[in-house]
Each structure stands twice: as C-alpha cells, then as structure tokens.
Amino acid sequence: MFANLSDLGETKQISCDLCIVGGGAAGITIAREMIGSPLSVCLVESAEEYHQPTQDLYQATQQSRKRSRSLETGVHYGATAHLSRIRHFGGTTNHWGGYCIPLTPHDLAKKDWMPDSGWPIEWEELNAFYPRAQAICGAGPFVYDERLWDTTSRKSYAFDPDYIVNRFFQFSPPIRFGDKYGDDLKSAANINVLFDANAVKIGLQSNTKSADHIAVRSLKGKTAHIRARHYIIACGGMENARLLLDSNDVTSDGVGNSRGLVGRYFMDHLYDTIGALLVSERPQKILDQYAETVPDKPSHPLAGKEPTMFQPIFSASEAAQNRNKAGGVIVMLRGEWARPDEGIDAVYQAIHDQNREVTGEYGDHLLDILFNLDTSLTEMKSYMQGKHPDHMPVLFAIAEQAPNRDSRITLSDQRDALGRPRAHIDWQLSETDLRTFAQMPRLLAREFGRLGIGRVHVSPWLDEDAIYLYRKDFSRVLEPGRHHSGTTRMASDPAKGVVNAECRLFDVENISIAGSSVFPTIGYANPTLTIVALALRLAEHLKKQLA
Amino acid sequence: MSVIGAGHRSIPAPSRHTVLRFPEYLCELVPDSPGVRRFSAIYIDNQDPKKFRREAEGILLPIELRSLGDLRQHLSARSAADFEQGRTVELDGWILSQTEADSLTLATLYRMG
Structure with missing residues (x-):
C-alpha cells in the first residue's frame, strides 16, 4: 500500500515489524524481499515523485581550505551534494548511469599498506548474492x-x-527502482510505503541499547512515530551518517557513535x-x-x-x-x-x-x-x-579512494527546512x-x-x-564519482567500525544499516550492484532473525 | 639522465659496414626537428656528449645492418623489450623506451657532428 503521511489524519503512531528508512536501491530491494513474509513492513520515503523543496533537503556545506593557485580547477563538493543524490522514491537510481560491476576478492582483502582496509566478510559470502542482484539491476x-x-x-x-x-x-538499461518495483510493493499486503515522511530522528530507549521509534515529519509539519521491532537505515552514504549523528537527544554523540566513527572514512571514487x-x-x-x-x-x-x-x-x-x-x-x-x-x-x-x-x-x-x-x-x-x-x-x-579517518561527514551549523542540521562534508584524500x-x-x-x-x-x-x-x-x-561511501563502516571489531558483519549497529541491537555507507573499502566498482547484493544478504538475515 | 645498461652488448661485434652505415640510417629514421632536439636536450641533460654517444652506440648498434628496414625492425624489437623489462624514461610527459630516447638523442648528436 502507498500512503502519504499528511493523509493519515490524527494518526501519531504506526507500528510494524520492520521499518525501512529510505526507498532507494537498498530499501526497495529489502522491502521486496519481505513481500509474502509474515513480517509487516513500513518503508518511509520523503516523496513519491521529484519535489524541489524535498530535494533541497540534501543541500550540504563543505569544509573550506586554503587553495593553492595551481589547484583551482577542482569541484566544489558541497555545491553538488543536493544534485548527486536523489531524494524521492527510487532514490539515486532515478539518475544512475546503469554501470554494473562487482567488487573482487582483492577489493575486500586486508592490505597491509592500506590502513583500515579489509572487510569482515569473505568475498564468497557477498558473491553468493551477486547473481540475483545482477538480475534486479537489470x-x-x-x-x-x-x-x-x-x-x-x-x-x-x-x-x-x-x-x-x-x-x-x-x-x-538503467533500471529506475521506484518505477520498476513500485507496483510490487504497492500491491503487497504486508508492505506499507509512506511518502512525505522525512525521518528526522531515531528515538532510543533509555537504556540506549535499542531503538524505540523513528520520528518522521512532512514538510508541512505533520509528524508521526514509527515503532518497529527492527529498523533499517537506508538513506545513502551521507544521510545515514547525518541521521545517526543528528539523533543526539539521548546520546550526545548521536546513535551508534560511541567510538566517534559515524561519518568518518567518507570515501568516493x-x-x-x-x-x-x-x-x-x-x-x-x-x-x-x-x-x-x-x-x-x-x-x-x-x-x-x-x-x-x-x-x-x-x-x-x-x-x-x-x-x-x-x-x-x-x-x-x-x-x-x-x-x-x-x-x-x-x-x-x-x-x-x-x-x-x-x-x-x-x-x-x-x-x-x-x-x-x-x-x-x-x-x-x-x-x-x-x-x-x-x-x-x-x-x-x-x-579507488583509500579509507581515510579524517575524511568525514559531520553536522553543519546550517539547517534545512525541517530544522535539521545539514550535512557538512570534509572530503580528504x-x-x-x-x-x-x-x-x-x-x-x-x-x-x-x-x-x-x-x-x-x-x-x-x-x-x-x-x-x-x-x-x-x-x-x-579531481572529479568525485559521487558514490558516497564508508561513513558507517562494517568491521568485526567495534573499535574499528560502526556496524558488524551483519550490518547491525554495534551500539544498538535493533538498527541495521544498508547501502554503501557500510563499505569499509570501495574498490573502483560502481556501488549499486554491491549495494543491492548486500541488501539481499541483510534481508535474508533479518527474515530469519525476525521470524 | 644516464644510459642504463651500457656495456652489456653481446658479441660478436657489429660488422664494419654496420658501424659505418648506422649513423646514416639512424638520421634517416629520426627526423631533424625541434621536437626531437628538445627531447634530446632534456634526455642528455648535462652528460658528456662523447661519453653518451659511445655508450648509446654500444647499446643500439645491431650486429648486421643491411637496410633502413633492418634498423627500424631492430629498434622496434629493442623498444618492446625495454618496455617489458622496465627500461623506460619520461620525457616531457611521454613514457618512452630507453631505446627510443637513446635513438632520438644519438641522431641529434650525429647531426651536431
């Protein structure tokens, strides 16, 4: 079913088994995997179609540095942050070029000369999901x-x-995930897609170990809480970090950020x-x-x-x-x-x-x-x-950009139309x-x-x-590929990452992260195919866990 | 920039005919142009031209040289081997084989007399 937050009348609370924040390649893939399962799913997305005021929520600021005269030709990353990713149903697949290529075993391997390299999963585990991801990507x-x-x-x-x-x-061709798979979700009895619902805060329980709700708000001010047994944050490489960092009313550093790693290791091609x-x-x-x-x-x-x-x-x-x-x-x-x-x-x-x-x-x-x-x-x-x-x-x-702890997304002093701090980009090579x-x-x-x-x-x-x-x-x-990655990196050790090998936050037992923000390294491969493969893997895991 | 690999010529020695015709053929193959002269000047840097010439001839002279085609084939084969074995030089942004750089420079030196 599709619905708009503003059409829900006085409803202040929506309950479900699984709440997915973000209807891009990862979010839509996971929701489709849940069709026909006993789980009730609510996928929240900002807009069903392109909407300029919604798109403007993606504007970001950029760290300024002293420039050398010989280096004036580079891109101003912050100026393009609201253009490179798309904030409506289908996410950035609404303008991707359709490039598909998998990561290799070497891409996932730990290299002694590349600090912080190495995925906590074997390539075979990822490869098992690539063929299906390939079909989904068309x-x-x-x-x-x-x-x-x-x-x-x-x-x-x-x-x-x-x-x-x-x-x-x-x-x-390229596949626009919203156009291609929207009807599957619309007709599924156990899937609700809620538009006009911008996730603005993750509410933690007082013990800080689990999430209580996701607060959503429309641009016109309508608010609601989504309460679920489990939550998946799938908003993209910048927004995943922004939402975690900005959910700082219970834990001052934000959600999942006890080690100060959320937003760090921001990478791009x-x-x-x-x-x-x-x-x-x-x-x-x-x-x-x-x-x-x-x-x-x-x-x-x-x-x-x-x-x-x-x-x-x-x-x-x-x-x-x-x-x-x-x-x-x-x-x-x-x-x-x-x-x-x-x-x-x-x-x-x-x-x-x-x-x-x-x-x-x-x-x-x-x-x-x-x-x-x-x-x-x-x-x-x-x-x-x-x-x-x-x-x-x-x-x-x-x-490939190598992992770099100092390259990061933080919260800006500037605020968007919902009153939230914008993302602040400090891209460092x-x-x-x-x-x-x-x-x-x-x-x-x-x-x-x-x-x-x-x-x-x-x-x-x-x-x-x-x-x-x-x-x-x-x-x-350099020109960035605008494949924002690494800001909630996957690791086997909580001291070195934000999510574990199952893409669940180390700090919060019922929040998982989907998308390229979990990539510890990015190789040179365009990320969409791997995003979808990891989404399939996460869906399979959660179906078993929540059954 | 030095001529790496000088003194590694294998025997037998080139024939007298080859030694005599080599400069002529090389100058015929390498045009006399500002670009070649520029590359040569960068490559030879501040080395002694006589020493460079002696070492480059030691490397580049084929055993037998009957025609311009022979020389072209000889230098092409040497260039390919240079690339395979990592004997390359960077001149004005171009990544060339050592044989190519030596040839350009040697021809320029021949013309200078």
Whole structure:
C-alpha cells in the first residue's frame, strides 16, 4: 500500500515489524524481499515523485581550505551534494548511469599498506548474492571476465596479467527502482510505503541499547512515530551518517557513535584524465575495441535473448597494486576529442596509405610516428596547458579512494527546512590515492609499449616533476564519482567500525544499516550492484532473525 | 639522465659496414626537428656528449645492418623489450623506451657532428 503521511489524519503512531528508512536501491530491494513474509513492513520515503523543496533537503556545506593557485580547477563538493543524490522514491537510481560491476576478492582483502582496509566478510559470502542482484539491476548474465569477448567479433590484447587485466562493465538499461518495483510493493499486503515522511530522528530507549521509534515529519509539519521491532537505515552514504549523528537527544554523540566513527572514512571514487595514448594504428580502431558494445553473436550462450551492453576496460592488476602499494584503478578510452581530418591522424593515414600491405600488425610503424612527434607538438603544448588533445584517445581513470579517518561527514551549523542540521562534508584524500592514479599511466605505457600498441603521455598533474605541487591537496583537480561511501563502516571489531558483519549497529541491537555507507573499502566498482547484493544478504538475515 | 645498461652488448661485434652505415640510417629514421632536439636536450641533460654517444652506440648498434628496414625492425624489437623489462624514461610527459630516447638523442648528436 502507498500512503502519504499528511493523509493519515490524527494518526501519531504506526507500528510494524520492520521499518525501512529510505526507498532507494537498498530499501526497495529489502522491502521486496519481505513481500509474502509474515513480517509487516513500513518503508518511509520523503516523496513519491521529484519535489524541489524535498530535494533541497540534501543541500550540504563543505569544509573550506586554503587553495593553492595551481589547484583551482577542482569541484566544489558541497555545491553538488543536493544534485548527486536523489531524494524521492527510487532514490539515486532515478539518475544512475546503469554501470554494473562487482567488487573482487582483492577489493575486500586486508592490505597491509592500506590502513583500515579489509572487510569482515569473505568475498564468497557477498558473491553468493551477486547473481540475483545482477538480475534486479537489470544487467545480463553474471559474467565479468574475458568470456565476454567471445560474444563479439572483438579480440583482446595479450596483456601481461601481472600488470594490466581487462575488466568489464555491464550496463543496466538503467533500471529506475521506484518505477520498476513500485507496483510490487504497492500491491503487497504486508508492505506499507509512506511518502512525505522525512525521518528526522531515531528515538532510543533509555537504556540506549535499542531503538524505540523513528520520528518522521512532512514538510508541512505533520509528524508521526514509527515503532518497529527492527529498523533499517537506508538513506545513502551521507544521510545515514547525518541521521545517526543528528539523533543526539539521548546520546550526545548521536546513535551508534560511541567510538566517534559515524561519518568518518567518507570515501568516493576519483575521476580524472591521467594521460593520452598515441596509437600506432588509427585511433578509432582501439576506441572501437574498448567502446560500449552489445554481443554481436546472438547464438553465443552469454549473448542472451536481450543482449546487454558491456564495455571492456583496462585495470591495474592486483599484483601491480600490491607492488605499488596502491588502490584499484581502471581506465576507459575516450575519443570525444578525436578529429579524424586533423592533427596526427593525417600521419596515421599517410603511413597507412604508403604501407598498405603491412598495416594489419601493431607496432610496425610506431617509430615513424614517434619520430614525427613534431606533428603533434602544437597540440601537446595546448595539452600541457590543460587543454585536451584533439587527436589522441584520452585515458580516463576511475580510482579507488583509500579509507581515510579524517575524511568525514559531520553536522553543519546550517539547517534545512525541517530544522535539521545539514550535512557538512570534509572530503580528504591521501598519498595512497595519488599512488593509485600515478601507477596507471606507467602500467599502461609498459603494456602498450611492449605490445606495440602505442605510447602514453602522462597528464601534467601526474608527471614525475610536477607531482610535488599536488601533494598537499590534490583533491582540487579531481572529479568525485559521487558514490558516497564508508561513513558507517562494517568491521568485526567495534573499535574499528560502526556496524558488524551483519550490518547491525554495534551500539544498538535493533538498527541495521544498508547501502554503501557500510563499505569499509570501495574498490573502483560502481556501488549499486554491491549495494543491492548486500541488501539481499541483510534481508535474508533479518527474515530469519525476525521470524 | 644516464644510459642504463651500457656495456652489456653481446658479441660478436657489429660488422664494419654496420658501424659505418648506422649513423646514416639512424638520421634517416629520426627526423631533424625541434621536437626531437628538445627531447634530446632534456634526455642528455648535462652528460658528456662523447661519453653518451659511445655508450648509446654500444647499446643500439645491431650486429648486421643491411637496410633502413633492418634498423627500424631492430629498434622496434629493442623498444618492446625495454618496455617489458622496465627500461623506460619520461620525457616531457611521454613514457618512452630507453631505446627510443637513446635513438632520438644519438641522431641529434650525429647531426651536431
């Protein structure tokens, strides 16, 4: 059933077995898992459809720091906090790009050189839920390895797996969870979805060990308490922390925060151009090879009846990450600046025309191209001044941010329309993050050079001689992926995390957390698939616990 | 920047014909351009040009050199091996094999006489 808080008349209290706060990918997935169970479920969500005053509740403030003159080009994180996440039914799936990719065992492993890394669960435990999560996300078969090449006429390069390995994105159409699964919840007898209900406070019992209720309020001032046997907070990577921190009338530091860890370890993916590739053949060939594609062999078992788009990507191997003491990073080729009639492409064409009989092999003419770099020096000069080249595929990287205790969400002095403190963002990066980026052009240069594919030009911000300029605060040059994570991290030890391996608060026995805020590390994988997998795992656990 | 790996040439020694033709072929392969001269200047830094030339020839000279194609093939193979074995240099942001950097610079030195 769907209802609005403002339509409930004088009702001040709603009782149920399970209260889910937040109707995004995690909340909707868990609610669907409860359909047909003996449990009564109330899912509270701010709005059924996009509503600007509701969306504005997501505005946040950002820690200001002294800027270096050379680092003026970065994003102002706080200015986009209300745009990057969506506050109505379906949550941020209402504007996600559909990128699906699972975390790897290496992503979950404890690395000695990455402080605070390591998940308290084995990858196999997560992997058990990935295939179903994949189906819910609307992607194809749960295959993310070299077998995907076989569904097309493309071929892989023979990379040395100690350096570079191919990984793959699969693409959801993308599924908007509210649109796709709303009717399932609406028609379920044991599920109530309550809109216009902004969770404003978690009420603890006096012993502080369990929650008594969740207070909700509409923008027009209607209030109610949801009382449940168990509560799931599934509001997103920033809001989960904000709600816990702001529920501070019984415990002054907020709920679940006896160790001061709620809001800490705020992580995001890091996006930036790391260089460009001078290719030994026409650039369009490698661009096509690593572009988004759909299987073109319909009879292949992995192609499926409705072939799903996928995209090969280059990733730093696990061995390389370990050698470089760096996180995970992938690279996509971007050719949007390529102009086939100009620049060095003319050189490619000339060589092609003169050597028509041998142009099928990589590397034959690389030296010719390399020794004619003058052709591109004008462009290179522009490039070094910060402009994109118009003739070389660009190496665009998505990198893991390492856990950082000082990177955090706190409560702002400013308040929203409901009178609640806004989220305050202090996003901080580390030397590890710099190493994560810096390794990739060198790894690609090695393999592209060894295989005669081409030569790499490193972006100025990662150049060996310039890198010192960025050491103090290189976040200014990076674009965040807006995959807010880590603020209620999962751990086996209460001293090191906010929730346990079952995603339950260490401090409060009847509150669980869903979403990317529980990720102890984030790898480079877009989070939605893993959010859904963990939601399925949590639902399975709670069904048994609450039965 | 030093020429790492100098003195590791294997025997037999290059033929007299190869030694004589190598500068000519290399200069034919590497264009005389501001870009090459710029790369060369950065790479040689403040090393003694004579010493650099001697060491680079020791590394780059093939055993037998009959044509420009031979040299191109020889340098391409050496470049690939450099990348595999981590013998790379970064010049103006470009990550090149040591062979490429040596070749650019040696050709520039030949032209300077």
